Amino acid sequence: MRPPPDVAEQGHYPVVGEDPTLVRVLSSALADLRDELRALGPAVAREVPSLRTAWPQGRDGDLAVLDVIRTRTFADAVVPPFGVAADALSQYADDLAAGRRAVRVLNGAFVALSPVAAHLASLAVPTTTAQMVERDRAETDVRLAAAATGFVSVGDIDVAYEVLVARVTIASEECAEALRGVTAAQSVVGSVPGASVFAGGLHLLADGGLGTSLRRAGLSTFPDSPLLVAAFWATLTGVERQAVLASDPARFGNLDGIPVRDRDSVNRTRLEGEIADGDAWFVAHGIPLPHGQADLDRLTPWQRVRLGLLDLPTLLLVRPVLPTQAQAARRLGRYREDLAVRDTLAFGDAHLMTFDPGAFQGEGRVAIAFGDPDSADNITLCVPGLESRVAKMTQVGSDARRLYEESAAADRAHPTAVIAWQGYDAPSFLTVASSAQAEAGAVLLASDVRGLVATHGNDPTITVVGHSYGSTVTGLALQQHGLAQDVDSVALIGSCGVGGSARTVVDLGLRDDQLFVGTASRDVINATSNTLLGKDPLDPDFGGTRFRTESVERDRPGLADVTGITDHSRYYDQANHSESLYSLADIASGHGDQLRAHDMVADRPNRVRVPLYDAPPVSPPGLPPIVLPAPFPPPYVDPEYARPATSGHLHEEP
Amino acid sequence: MLAMDPDRVRGVGGRIGEVGQLARSAADTLSHLEVPHARVTVDQAAAAFLRVWGDALLALATELRVLDELCSCSAAGVVRDDEAARFSYAAPASARTRTAVAG
Numbered sequence: 115m116r117p118p119p120d121v122a123e124q125g126h127y128p129v130v131g132e133d134p135t136l137v138r139v140l141s142s143a144l145a146d147l148r149d150e151l152r153a154l155g156p157a158v159a160r161e162v163p164s165l166r167t168a169w170p171q172g173r174d175g176d177l178a179v180l181d182v183i184r185t186r187t188f189a190d191a192v193v194p195p196f197g198v199a200a201d202a203l204s205q206y207a208d209d210l211a212a213g214r215r216a217v218r219v220l221n222g223a224f225v226a227l228s229p230v231a232a233h234l235a236s237l238a239v240p241t242t243t244a245q246m247v248e249r250d251r252a253e254t255d256v257r258l259a260a261a262a263t264g265f266v267s268v269g270d271i272d273v274a275y276e277v278l279v280a281r282v283t284i285a286s287e288e289c290a291e292a293l294r295g296v297t298a299a300q301s302v303v304g305s306v307p308g309a310s311v312f313a314g315g316l317h318l319l320a321d322g323g324l325g326t327s328l329r330r331a332g333l334s335t336f337p338d339s340p341l342l343v344a345a346f347w348a349t350l351t352g353v354e355r356q357a358v359l360a361s362d363p364a365r366f367g368n369l370d371g372i373p374v375r376d377r378d379s380v381n382r383t384r385l386e387g388e389i390a391d392g393d394a395w396f397v398a399h400g401i402p403l404p405h406g407q408a409d410l411d412r413l414t415p416w417q418r419v420r421l422g423l424l425d426l427p428t429l430l431l432v433r434p435v436l437p438t439q440a441q442a443a444r445r446l447g448r449y450r451e452d453l454a455v456r457d458t459l460a461f462g463d464a465h466l467m468t469f470d471p472g473a474f475q476g477e478g479r480v481a482i483a484f485g486d487p488d489s490a491d492n493i494t495l496c497v498p499g500l501e502s503r504v505a506k507m508t509q510v511g512s513d514a515r516r517l518y519e520e521s522a523a524a525d526r527a528h529p530t531a532v533i534a535w536q537g538y539d540a541p542s543f544l545t546v547a548s549s550a551q552a553e554a555g556a557v558l559l560a561s562d563v564r565g566l567v568a569t570h571g572n573d574p575t576i577t578v579v580g581h582s583y584g585s586t587v588t589g590l591a592l593q594q595h596g597l598a599q600d601v602d603s604v605a606l607i608g609s610c611g612v613g614g615s616a617r618t619v620v621d622l623g624l625r626d627d628q629l630f631v632g633t634a635s636r637d638v639i640n641a642t643s644n645t646l647l648g649k650d651p652l653d654p655d656f657g658g659t660r661f662r663t664e665s666v667e668r669d670r671p672g673l674a675d676v677t678g679i680t681d682h683s684r685y686y687d688q689a690n691h692s693e694s695l696y697s698l699a700d701i702a703s704g705h706g707d708q709l710r711a712h713d714m715v716a717d718r719p720n721r722v723r724v725p726l727y728d729a730p731p732v733s734p735p736g737l738p739p740i741v742l743p744a745p746f747p748p749p750y751v752d753p754e755y756a757r758p759a760t761s762g763h764l765h766e767e768p
Numbered sequence: 769m770l771a772m773d774p775d776r777v778r779g780v781g782g783r784i785g786e787v788g789q790l791a792r793s794a795a796d797t798l799s800h801l802e803v804p805h806a807r808v809t810v811d812q813a814a815a816a817f818l819r820v821w822g823d824a825l826l827a828l829a830t831e832l833r834v835l836d837e838l839c840s841c842s843a844a845g846v847v848r849d850d851e852a853a854r855f856s857y858a859a860p861a862s863a864r865t866r867t868a869v870a871g
Contacts, residue, residue: 132810140814143801147794151825157787158832161780165839168776182784185831189791192824199817206810286810293813297820 125221126228127275130282134210141203148196155190158182162386163403166394183386195296202292209285216278223263223271230255231268324361327354340565343371347569367469368479370565374467374488381469385455388471392449395421407453407508410446421446444476451478451504458482458511458534463518467533468562471504474539478504479558482511484518485531487566492525492575494532494702496686497559499582499608502540510534513686517579520688520699523765528575530703537562541583549613549647553594555587556613560595567600575704576601581685582639585609586647589616598623605630605701607663607685607694608639611647619657629658630701630709632694635719635755636668636681654718661701661709662716663694664759696763712763719752781839788832795825 166179234252238245265271328336331349347355359366359380366372367380393403399420404410418424422442451471459466459482468481487493496514514534522530538555545551563576578601580588588604589612591597604624606612609631616622619629631651633639643650651658665684685694697714700706709715799822803814 137810140801140803143797147797150790150794154787154791154828157790158784161783164776164783165780168773168780181831182835185828185835188828189787192821192828195817195821199814203810203814290809290813293810293817297813297817 125217126224127217127220127271129217130213130279131210131286134207134214137203137210138207141200141207144196144203145200148193148200151189151193151196155186155193158186158189162186162390163394163397166390167398170394179387179390183383183390198296199293202289206285206289209282213278213282213285217275220271220275220278223265224268226263227256227259227265227271228268230259324358327358337371340371340561340568343369343565344373344568347372347376364470370561371568372565373569374465374483374486377467378465381466382459385452385466385469388448388452389456392445392452395445395449404453406457407450407505410450410453447505448476451480451507454505454507455480455482458507461511461515468537477539478536479538480504480507480536481533481562482507482514483531483533484515485522485529487531487533487574488569488571489529490531490574491528492521492530492577492703493566493570494521494530494577494579495535495559495563496532497535497538497555497578497580497584497587498540499580499584499610500540501542502536502584504536507534507536510536516686516688516695517698517702520695520765521702524699524705525703528703532702535559535562538587549586549590552583552586552590552613552647556590556595556597559587560591560597560600563591563597563600575603577603577605577702577704579605579607579698579702580609582608582610582682583647585651586611586613589613589622589648589651592616592622592624596623601628602704603628603630603701603706605632605661605698606651607632607698608637608682609633609651610639610642611644611649612651613648615648617649618655619651624658626657627659627707630661630697630706631656631658632661632663632685632697634663634665634668634681634684634694635752638679638682640752652718654720659706659709660716660718661694661697662714662754662760663692663697664754664757665692665694666690666759666761668759690761691763693760693763696765699765714763716757717753719754777839781836784832784839785836788829788836790829791825791832792829795822795829798822798825 162179162182165182169179230252234249234256237249237252240246240249260266263271265274324336327350328334328346331346333342333346337343337346350358355376359372359376363380363384367377367384369377396403399417401413401417401420413421415424415429419426423439423446425436425439428436428439448471455466455469458464461484463484465483465486466480467483467487468479470479473479494514494517496510496517498510498513502510511534514532518530518532521532537558539551540555541548541551559578563578566574566576578588578591578597580586585606585608588597588606589609592601592604593612593614593616604622606629612622614621619626622629629651633652643652649656652660663685665681665687667684667687667690668681670680684692685698688695693714696712697709700708700712700714798818801818803811803818
């Protein structure tokens with residue numbers, strides 16, 4: 115048990131472990147290096163806008179900027195390991211120093227106790243008075259030594275030393291484990307920037323390497339189905355994958371069938387490049403860089419003039435907006451979208467699985483996953499509705515993030531991923547009655563889900579939650595694009611209709627137990643039931659399960675609340691721990707069958723429509739009666755309307 | 769034709785080069801650090817840490833220096849814009865440096 119001494123030792127018990135002074139020197143040196151290295155990343159980052167401004171055009175300028183960004187990322191990544199190593203060694207030095215102090219105490223105790231104990235042991239059984247006196251003195255000496263040292267016997271000191279050795283050994287192993295962890299982290303952080311993806315990409319292309327990789331996989335051209343893409347991807351080495359991504363980041367960063375982590379890596383680099391462009395634009399005009407999207411709303415009129423968004427004649431409305439001003443406005447819009455995406459990624463544990471800011475006439479196509487969809491057992495896609503767009507990504511993202519947290523709590527045994535899917539061109543108020551955008555979105559939704567299935571490899575539980583117009587997108591994807599083959603359950607919330615010709619859940623390709631419908635009784639969407647975009651899935655004859663979605667805030671005074679507009683947007687509300695978010699979490703975690711046990715199943719409304727004029731009129735004194743529009747109350751009998759809303763629904767206590 | 773402002777690109781390169789010096793200096797310091805003893809697992813783990821992260825810092829410094837040279841050479845017109853990226857990234861760092869000098 116006793117290790118050999120590391121240094122000359124004066125006492126009975128040798129010291130344990132290294133010299134704490136030397137360990138502390140190493141710890142301090144690493145801490146100093148960490149402090150120096152902290153300057154690396156910010157110093158490189160400061161040059162990105164300058165480089166972009168100085169070298170504004172061309173593919174090679176882009177590549178240089180992107181590589182500087184990657185270098186910055188790596189420079190940032192080297193700092194934490196040095197901190198961890200310094201802290202681990204510092205703690206170990208403390209433990210060693212404490213160990214040495216303890217050894218000194220034990221040696222002192224040994225010196226005090228050992229001779230008197232040995233003397234006592236050497237005495238024979240007393241037979242004379244003198245021997246009895248001597249023994250009594252010896253016993254007194256032992257008692258005094260024991261009182262002074264705190265040890266009854268030398269054997270106790272031996273035991274204490276063995277405990278000390280074990281304690282220092284554990285400290286040593288903990289320190290070594292921390293060091294090994296941060297050493298291994300170097301390979302996790304990534305290859306050094308000299309072998310960056312862009313390096314590999316150019317190298318591979320120059321050598322015709324992609325063709326070689328394809329031939330090796332038995333393909334003549336790059337595959338176009340998610341399953342084939344995933345299969346091809348599995349044949350590539352890490353360097354080859356990085357090379358393919360680098361050869362066309364915009365294409366491969368958004369290609370279904372490529373694992374989300376790889377897409378995230380290249381898409382984040384592209385996002386940083388875009389933001390660097392915006393930063394450079396602001397720097398060139400002497401405007402402070404925004405910390406986030408919200409800062410763009412606080413630009414002063416003078417700053418807007420400097421950015422070319424305004425001039426005095428435009429401000430005074432004496433001249434229409436100039437083309438250059440429109441161009442500046444588009445540039446600001448793009449910058450706003452990029453910052454919104456970055457703000458959403460900052461919610462944490464996020465992957466940028468789709469990033470196509472130029473899609474849909476510049477409104478953008480983005481999907482952000484919370485959790486890792488390639489390894490999660492439960493995957494949910496949140497399909498937003500009317501008026502959603504990338505510039506509002508933080509809203510879609512926060513909805514998905516709340517569902518991510520609640521559904522993860524609903525099933526801790528299985529990893530969860532929830533995707534904020536702003537993957538289609540959502541309509542505005544003016545175009546909401548048309549199904550054209552839903553039809554286009556349905557193709558994309560079905561393809562993206564197929565891509566998730568392809569890259570996962572196992573058999574995850576997949577749920578799609580379609581909100582409002584997003585329920586139409588989902589309905590059409592189910593009816594026309596085979597989405598039903600890839601999903602386990604579907605939740606339609608605040609639905610304005612499932613689109614197409616579906617009349618029942620069977621027409622969606624789903625079983626009755628796979629469809630869940632949630633529409634709050636006061637949601638304004640009730641006023642459009644079965645009139646806008648196909649069959650209302652809330653109808654009693656549609657099938658599926660209606661779940662509870664009433665909000666305790668539903669009767670709050672205020673125009674938006676009274677008209678049901680706010681209730682159309684409360685399905686993901688976390689405040690008051692709502693019925694809706696709780697129910698959605700049950701469904702998203704694959705436990706839709708638990709809704710009844712959780713008292714979250716709601717009765718359907720009676721769809722025998724009450725003529726609008728049968729609604730109780732409001733009769734202000736002295737005025738003719740006013741017939742209020744729906745839903746005051748809704749134009750049918752909805753049992754949920756009268757049921758008191760409940761709150762406090764949580765899968766785990768906070 | 770270069771789609772860049774040569775003086776400004778060169779300025780950026782110089783500053784990136786300075787950061788590279790910092791990284792190299794850190795790596796040099798790391799290579800001179802010694803583990804306190806060579807008996808127990810802490811020492812082996814510390815030695816591995818110093819070796820791996822020292823290499824990473826050296827590579828980082830090299831990359832930053834290459835970026836510095838890329839910016840400077842491109843800005844001086846030594847390398848055409850359409851060749852700059854290939855020059856910078858297609859070969860190992862040491863070869864890149866030689867190419868830059870030769871160019």
